[in-house]
Amino acid sequence: MRPPKSRESRKQKRLSEVQEIELLESWIENGKPESGSNPLSLPPLSKDSPVGRIDDNTFSAYAGSQRFDQLPLSQKTKDGLKEAKFTKMTDIQRASLPHALCGRDILGAAKTGSGKTLAFIIPVLEKLYRARWGPEFGVGSIIISPTRELAAQLFDVLKSVGKHHNFSAGLLIGGRKDVDMEKEHVNDLNILVCTPGRLLQHMDETPNFDCSELQVLVLDEADRILDVGFKKALNAIVSQLPKHRQTFLFSATQTKSVQDLARLSLKDPEYLSVHEESVTATPNRLHQTAMIVPLDKKMDMLWSFIKSHLNSKILVFLSSCKQVRFVFEAFKKLHPGIPLKCLHGRMKQERRMGIYSQFCETRSVLFSTDVASRGLDFNKAVDWVVQVDCPEDVAAYIHRVGRTARYLSGGKSVLFLMPSEMKMLEKLQEKKIPIQFIKANTKRLQPVSGLLAALLAKKDDKRDVDLRHLAHRAFITYLRSIHKHRDKEVFDVLKLPIEEFSASLGLPMTPKIRFLNQKSKGKKVPAESSLQEENYSKENLFELPRESPVTSKLEEEVDEDFLSAKTPPHGGQVKSTDIADIEPGTRLLKKKKLKINVHRPVGTRVVFDDEGNTLPPLATLADRINGDGSVQLDEDTVSKRYANLREELKEEDKEDKLMDRQRRKEKRMKEKMKRRRGRKDEDDAEGEEDLSGSDGDRTNKKSKMYFDSDSDDAEKKRDKDNSTIHADSISLKEQEELALKLLSSMHS
Numbered sequence: 001m002r003p004p005k006s007r008e009s010r011k012q013k014r015l016s017e018v019q020e021i022e023l024l025e026s027w028i029e030n031g032k033p034e035s036g037s038n039p040l041s042l043p044p045l046s047k048d049s050p051v052g053r054i055d056d057n058t059f060s061a062y063a064g065s066q067r068f069d070q071l072p073l074s075q076k077t078k079d080g081l082k083e084a085k086f087t088k089m090t091d092i093q094r095a096s097l098p099h100a101l102c103g104r105d106i107l108g109a110a111k112t113g114s115g116k117t118l119a120f121i122i123p124v125l126e127k128l129y130r131a132r133w134g135p136e137f138g139v140g141s142i143i144i145s146p147t148r149e150l151a152a153q154l155f156d157v158l159k160s161v162g163k164h165h166n167f168s169a170g171l172l173i174g175g176r177k178d179v180d181m182e183k184e185h186v187n188d189l190n191i192l193v194c195t196p197g198r199l200l201q202h203m204d205e206t207p208n209f210d211c212s213e214l215q216v217l218v219l220d221e222a223d224r225i226l227d228v229g230f231k232k233a234l235n236a237i238v239s240q241l242p243k244h245r246q247t248f249l250f251s252a253t254q255t256k257s258v259q260d261l262a263r264l265s266l267k268d269p270e271y272l273s274v275h276e277e278s279v280t281a282t283p284n285r286l287h288q289t290a291m292i293v294p295l296d297k298k299m300d301m302l303w304s305f306i307k308s309h310l311n312s313k314i315l316v317f318l319s320s321c322k323q324v325r326f327v328f329e330a331f332k333k334l335h336p337g338i339p340l341k342c343l344h345g346r347m348k349q350e351r352r353m354g355i356y357s358q359f360c361e362t363r364s365v366l367f368s369t370d371v372a373s374r375g376l377d378f379n380k381a382v383d384w385v386v387q388v389d390c391p392e393d394v395a396a397y398i399h400r401v402g403r404t405a406r407y408l409s410g411g412k413s414v415l416f417l418m419p420s421e422m423k424m425l426e427k428l429q430e431k432k433i434p435i436q437f438i439k440a441n442t443k444r445l446q447p448v449s450g451l452l453a454a455l456l457a458k459k460d461d462k463r464d465v466d467l468r469h470l471a472h473r474a475f476i477t478y479l480r481s482i483h484k485h486r487d488k489e490v491f492d493v494l495k496l497p498i499e500e501f502s503a504s505l506g507l508p509m510t511p512k513i514r515f516l517n518q519k520s521k522g523k524k525v526p527a528e529s530s531l532q533e534e535n536y537s538k539e540n541l542f543e544l545p546r547e548s549p550v551t552s553k554l555e556e557e558v559d560e561d562f563l564s565a566k567t568p569p570h571g572g573q574v575k576s577t578d579i580a581d582i583e584p585g586t587r588l589l590k591k592k593k594l595k596i597n598v599h600r601p602v603g604t605r606v607v608f609d610d611e612g613n614t615l616p617p618l619a620t621l622a623d624r625i626n627g628d629g630s631v632q633l634d635e636d637t638v639s640k641r642y643a644n645l646r647e648e649l650k651e652e653d654k655e656d657k658l659m660d661r662q663r664r665k666e667k668r669m670k671e672k673m674k675r676r677r678g679r680k681d682e683d684d685a686e687g688e689e690d691l692s693g694s695d696g697d698r699t700n701k702k703s704k705m706y707f708d709s710d711s712d713d714a715e716k717k718r719d720k721d722n723s724t725i726h727a728d729s730i731s732l733k734e735q736e737e738l739a740l741k742l743l744s745s746m747h748s
């Protein structure tokens with residue numbers, strides 16, 4: 001144990017911290033980069049350049065630094081970085097840290113896996129350190145992430161790099177039961193790492209929750225948080241934050257929308273997009289491929305892929321929780337020879353975190369929705385990202401494939417595209433994504449649909465998951481997601497072979513699709529016609545002409561000759577001429593568009609579903625729609641509404657209490673009855689035991705049966721049974737004889 005520090009040594013420590021802060025502030029002020037400049041374009045500082053104070057008023061420049069120890073950072077942060085083995089900066093860190101350290105707002109964009117996390121964690125720590133932030137100061141920084149797993153990951157980085165600092169930090173994410181405990185401590189925390197929903201919950205519900213002194217706000221995956229799904233929550237959060245603060249926005253697919261930036265009151269932000277000039281929008285070490293897989297062949301293809309990559313770590317993206325559950329449960333029963341896991345937003349949080357950490361540690365296949373598509377840095381590199389269902393837009397594609405090839409490691413990805421989705425390939429290529437067209441070696445395809453059909457046909461075991469039901473739900477949800485997609489050039493449900501799709505999942509009959517029948521009344525949904533329309537046929541889908549001899553390197557890397565390189569179906573480059581400029585669409589869950597689009601009044605609460613979509617609890621309050629589409633709330637209406645709600649709540653509360661009282665009364669009565677009957681049972685049973693010579697099992701059985709059943713019917717039946725025993729089995733005469741026997745045996 002370390003001896004307690006003396007007052008003198010504490011004073012010394014404080015003094016040296018004050019001196020360090022003074023030095024850092026002068027250094028930062030003296031060497032700050034010009035606003036609007038990109039430090040990456042400066043000549044890099046050599047390893048031997050002097051660092052810090054050179055003479056009384058001269059300090060070394062820090063824009064152009066290549067190593068963390070050349071930056072004006074506190075010793076505590078430097079120690080944290082060193083211990084976590086971070087020495088050289090990545091490009092985004094070199095570009096943004098000099099601006100961030102001198103207090104500027106940052107809009108940072110860099111490829112996935114390029115180290116954006118440290119680019120905001122370091123300035124958060126430094127800003128609070130230099131402000132001598134202490135526990136009694138409350139919340140000094142808020143870091144917001146769109147998903148819980150990502151928030152947990154950011155929190156880990158913060159803990160590791162900030163381990164020598166004295167700040168208190170908390171992870172506030174949804175799905176955790178300890179919200180009441182959180183409420184007790186949240187006001188003592190200096191740094192909050194959170195998801196928008198949970199933060200807003202604290203803003204709404206935690207007494208005295210105070211962020212009025214906030215110094216730094218960070219939005220990681222900023223474009224997602226500024227997206228329509230989080231819009232209302234974010235507006236409500238921002239309305240409770242002070243305007244004088246530093247703000248960092250980071251993402252691999254950054255927003256430049258002036259409106260978004262205005263919402264966050266950014267002050268002349270530095271836009272640092274380090275890979276804008278890069279030839280590709282994705283990491284250089286990422287090998288990307290795409291292949292045509294018709295809808296009804298997706299299961300076979302995925303199964304074959306898994307079977308031929310049993311020694312890899314594979315992340316598989318599907319479009320909905322239902323799809324994920326079905327594929328996971330069905331494939332699990334078929335034992336492919338590699339551990340399978342699944343992750344989606346409907347899972348309990350603890351389980352989600354458990355799966356996430358297991359996948360970090362082991363070679364396995366993880367089936368996931370887009371909940372794992374952003375930010376996650378799986379510890380041991382992911383070998384393959386397989387996109388079974390087409391991503392909703394280019395940004396979603398970039399984030400999904402970005403789960404592999406992180407920092408300096410390599411990775412591979414394959415995108416399954418249906419013939420009707422070929423436009424997506426053009427869009428990807430337009431956005432500088434080097435994706436190579438390949439074809440499957442159909443000889444090595446291992447059909448699984450027959451096995452699935454056999455599984456689904458099996459008589460249900462009650463304890464087991466209902467696979468048929470899961471397949472049914474997966475089928476409907478998938479079609480609905482395609483049907484609701486705005487981008488009809490890519491997502492057109494009328495072009496899908498619906499019956500074949502149903503059969504490929506193993507379903508014995510094609511389920512009824514109500515939403516489709518309504519929409520396409522009079523039109524018959526084609527089964528395969530779409531494939532012919534697009535000039536593809538089932539026969540030639542896997543036999544596309546090879547235009548140029550594609551380098552064998554890809555084939556080697558794409559491995560095990562299961563996949564082989566091919567050219568796009570239009571021959572060579574995918575045509576872009578016939579593509580209209582389409583706004584990226586959104587998938588099913590994202591597009592619950594709310595009519596209300598307001599800056600919510602402070603202190604109110606937005607409810608989120610598991611995918612992070614807001615639900616519209618206040619939509620009824622909107623009473624005027626302005627010309628620009630925004631909705632205005634009339635104050636009277638709002639206060640009346642709240643008064644009504646309070647009254648309603650009171651009434652409900654009264655009813656609840658009454659019901660609760662009644663329930664408890666009934667329970668007491670029942671217990672009383674049980675006790676009485678129990679006593680009677682014991683008496684009866686004792687009599688029987690003596691008569692039958694049994695060891696008492698029957699007594700136990702009888703009472704167990706009784707106590708297992710709570711229903712009145714069971715009680716009545718039992719009463720009846722008892723009375724039958726007494727009335728029929730032993731007559732009065734027999735009872736007297738028995739009593740005499742007993743007495744005589746006792747005396748003998």
Ligand SMILES: Nc1ncnc2c1ncn2[C@@H]1O[C@H](COP(=O)(O)OP(=O)(O)OP(=O)(O)O)[C@@H](O)[C@H]1O
Nearest residue numbers: 086088089090112113114115116117252375377407
């Ligand atoms: N300077 C550095 N030196 C060594 N490794 C680093 C450095 N910076 C980051 N890394 C590592 O690189 C990996 C990716 O970093 P990070 O998760 O911050 O990427 P990102 O840009 O935020 O990715 P995404 O866009 O997917 O969220 C992590 O494993 C991290 O530890």
